[in-house]
Amino acid sequence: MTIAYDELCRRTRERDRSLREKVMSLEEAAALVPDGASVGIGGSTLSRTPMAMIWALIRAGRKNLFCCRSITSSEGELLFASGASSHILTSWFSQGIVWGVSRVMRLYTETGRARFEEWSHMAVGLRFRSGAMGVPFLPMRSMMGSDLIGRLPDTRQIDCPFTGEKLVLVPALNPDVALIHVQRCDAYGNAQIDGLPFMDIDLAIAANRVILTTERIVSNDQIRRSPDHTKIPFLAVDAVVEVPFGSAPHECYGLYEPLYKHLDFYAAQIRQDPDQGCKDYLERYFYEPKSWTEYLGLLGLDELLEASRCGRSIYDD
Amino acid sequence: MTTNGAACTASELLAVISARLLRDGQVVFAGVGIPLLAATLAQRLHAPDLTILFEGGVIGAFIEPGKLPPSTNEQRCTRRANMVLGSTEVLLLLQRGYVDVGFMGGAQIDQYGNLNSSFIGEPGRPITRLPGTGGGNDIASLTQMIVAMKHEKRRFVNRVDFVTSPGFLSGGDSRHAAGLIAGGMFRVVTDLGVFGFEEGAKRMKLLALHPGVASDQVQENTGFELLMDADLPVTDPPTENELAVLRHLDPDRLYTA
Numbered sequence: 001m002t003i004a005y006d007e008l009c010r011r012t013r014e015r016d017r018s019l020r021e022k023v024m025s026l027e028e029a030a031a032l033v034p035d036g037a038s039v040g041i042g043g044s045t046l047s048r049t050p051m052a053m054i055w056a057l058i059r060a061g062r063k064n065l066f067c068c069r070s071i072t073s074s075e076g077e078l079l080f081a082s083g084a085s086s087h088i089l090t091s092w093f094s095q096g097i098v099w100g101v102s103r104v105m106r107l108y109t110e111t112g113r114a115r116f117e118e119w120s121h122m123a124v125g126l127r128f129r130s131g132a133m134g135v136p137f138l139p140m141r142s143m144m145g146s147d148l149i150g151r152l153p154d155t156r157q158i159d160c161p162f163t164g165e166k167l168v169l170v171p172a173l174n175p176d177v178a179l180i181h182v183q184r185c186d187a188y189g190n191a192q193i194d195g196l197p198f199m200d201i202d203l204a205i206a207a208n209r210v211i212l213t214t215e216r217i218v219s220n221d222q223i224r225r226s227p228d229h230t231k232i233p234f235l236a237v238d239a240v241v242e243v244p245f246g247s248a249p250h251e252c253y254g255l256y257e258p259l260y261k262h263l264d265f266y267a268a269q270i271r272q273d274p275d276q277g278c279k280d281y282l283e284r285y286f287y288e289p290k291s292w293t294e295y296l297g298l299l300g301l302d303e304l305l306e307a308s309r310c311g312r313s314i315y316d317d
Numbered sequence: 318m319t320t321n322g323a324a325c326t327a328s329e330l331l332a333v334i335s336a337r338l339l340r341d342g343q344v345v346f347a348g349v350g351i352p353l354l355a356a357t358l359a360q361r362l363h364a365p366d367l368t369i370l371f372e373g374g375v376i377g378a379f380i381e382p383g384k385l386p387p388s389t390n391e392q393r394c395t396r397r398a399n400m401v402l403g404s405t406e407v408l409l410l411l412q413r414g415y416v417d418v419g420f421m422g423g424a425q426i427d428q429y430g431n432l433n434s435s436f437i438g439e440p441g442r443p444i445t446r447l448p449g450t451g452g453g454n455d456i457a458s459l460t461q462m463i464v465a466m467k468h469e470k471r472r473f474v475n476r477v478d479f480v481t482s483p484g485f486l487s488g489g490d491s492r493h494a495a496g497l498i499a500g501g502m503f504r505v506v507t508d509l510g511v512f513g514f515e516e517g518a519k520r521m522k523l524l525a526l527h528p529g530v531a532s533d534q535v536q537e538n539t540g541f542e543l544l545m546d547a548d549l550p551v552t553d554p555p556t557e558n559e560l561a562v563l564r565h566l567d568p569d570r571l572y573t574a
Contacts, residue, residue: 044373044388044390044404045373045387045388045390045391046387046388046390046391047373047390047391047392070404071388071390071451073388090449091449091450091451091452092448092449092450092451093448093449094448096387096388097349097350097387097388097448097572098387098571098572099387101445101446101447101448102448105446105448106445106446109443109446110443110444110445110446116446116449118435118449118450119450120450120452120453120454120455120458121372121404121408121450121451121452121454121455122405122408122409122411122412122452122455123455125403125404125405125408126405128405129405140412141412141458141459141496141497141498141499142412142454142455142458142459143454143455143458144458144483144495144496144497145458145480145483145486145491145492145495145496145497146454146458146480146481146482146483147435147440147479147480147481148435148450148454148480148481151440157496165496165498166495166496167496168496195392195395195401196373196374196375196390196392196394196395196401196404197374197401197402197403198373198374198390198403198404199403199404199405201403202403202405251391251392253392253395254392257391257392257393258387258391311392314392314395314396
């Protein structure tokens with residue numbers, strides 16, 4: 001459902017876009033996301049997943065979130081199994097090809113307990129871009145002729161008014177909230193991203209509210225020394241939360257690779273019994289720990305150090 | 318599988334034969350798994366100036382041996398690349414026409430080269446919900462395609478359960494008529510042979526057999542009638558060198574077809 005332009009602008013005008021500090025805790029940030037919100041999730045697959053924020057939302061007992069992400073991995077399964085979401089819009093959904101087709105995704109979608117709304121990867125990107133541009137749709141040249149389009153009533157096919165060529169129009173996506181994890185930002189929300197940016201810049205500008213989690217909060221002076229590296233401007237950001245290893249067990253470019261042993265363990269646990277296996281996993285890693293630090297402790301120091309060593313090696317000659 | 322050359326697995330055969338289809342200087346958009354591996358193999362052997370693109374947002378990937386990524390969205394994909402960019406931006410390069418070849422796998426393919434990676438069975442009540450298109454639909458819609466997949470009757474079907482990524486749709490000019498002006502299926506490589514698509518009707522045609530494979534064996538493992546000439550060439554089996562480089566790249570055999 002596309003938001004009317006005057007309503008979109010009104011929502012933006014109402015946000016405090018001044019240069020102000022917006023640092024808060026994970027729990028405070030989670031309170032900014034109401035039940036039923038549409039939530040854009042940054043990163044892609046196993047990269048810069050805002051896992052800590054998803055962890056906090058699941059712990060807070062959020063329900064009926066409509067989640068959108070370029071490509072969805074294990075975090076999507078945890079959103080389904082926890083009951084936080086029963087509708088995910090994405091282009092690809094499985095833990096990762098090396099683990100086979102995800103059993104939890106299969107269980108929830110095949111039994112109709114949850115919905116995986118499939119768009120092509122470029123369509124997801126252009127929907128965020130359209131949202132970021134403040135226009136109601138963008139045209140594109142893929143998805144035509146396929147069966148994807150027949151399951152997507154929100155698309156339109158037109159003959160181009162200039163050339164007569166057939167085009168598909170995909171509607172803007174302006175999520176209520178975007179959750180984005182970055183390597184560093186300042187207290188105002190000026191975010192610097194290393195490595196692959198995915199769709200995060202469009203997502204941040206498109207969303208009606210942005211919660212940034214960051215490996216590290218740096219000074220505004222440091223941001224101003226390299227403004228060319230700032231990818232998301234403070235004026236689009238509503239909350240900043242400092243969370244070391246905030247994507248674990250997924251990766252954060254240049255800092256840590258995925259925690260492969262833990263992801264193997266997760267895959268094995270859900271393979272035996274996707275329903276109970278995932279619930280047990282949530283209990284042990286999401287609900288029981290008293291803090292994010294305690295959660296990291298459960299993932300294990302050996303694994304974190306190994307992932308960190310591999311992550312930093314991207315800068316080796 | 319034993320061949321006249323060195324012994325290798327079906328996945329290795331797929332990787333080697335499809336790598337040979339890539340030409341030096343081309344720009345290839347590769348999916349994860351065998352396509353990534355085969356493109357990297359070509360780059361290390363006969364096509365050092367092959368430019369590999371990944372949908373995670375990488376131009377000019379140069380994958381390190383033994384450090385294969387679990388998808389094309391992790392930092393491992395960016396090592397020694399020329400550029401990282403947004404996923405929308407890299408996909409738009411396809412639409413703008415910068416890519417020569419798209420290269421991917423698929424769960425199901427039909428006689429017109431349509432690929433299914435979304436649903437086995439009825440989409441409303443699937444037997445298996447598969448992971449979906451990712452960039453597959455965009456790649457297949459916008460550029461010439463090479464597909465590498467295992468040859469099984471349940472995968473080579475008369476009509477795919479769901480067209481995730483378009484081949485020639487219902488054949489003839491139906492692809493163009495649907496609005497897909499560029500691209501189309503170029504080759505399908507399996508562990509039994511190499512396939513193309515005939516001019517006109519755009520049906521799948523057997524072009525070459527792998528060593529030790531008979532044409533009726535290929536037909537038996539295919540759920541539709543294959544076009545083929547009476548006299549079929551036989552592919553050169555993987556060489557020791559090709560397999561050595563491949564095994565150096567993927568020592569743990571992480572990627573299988």
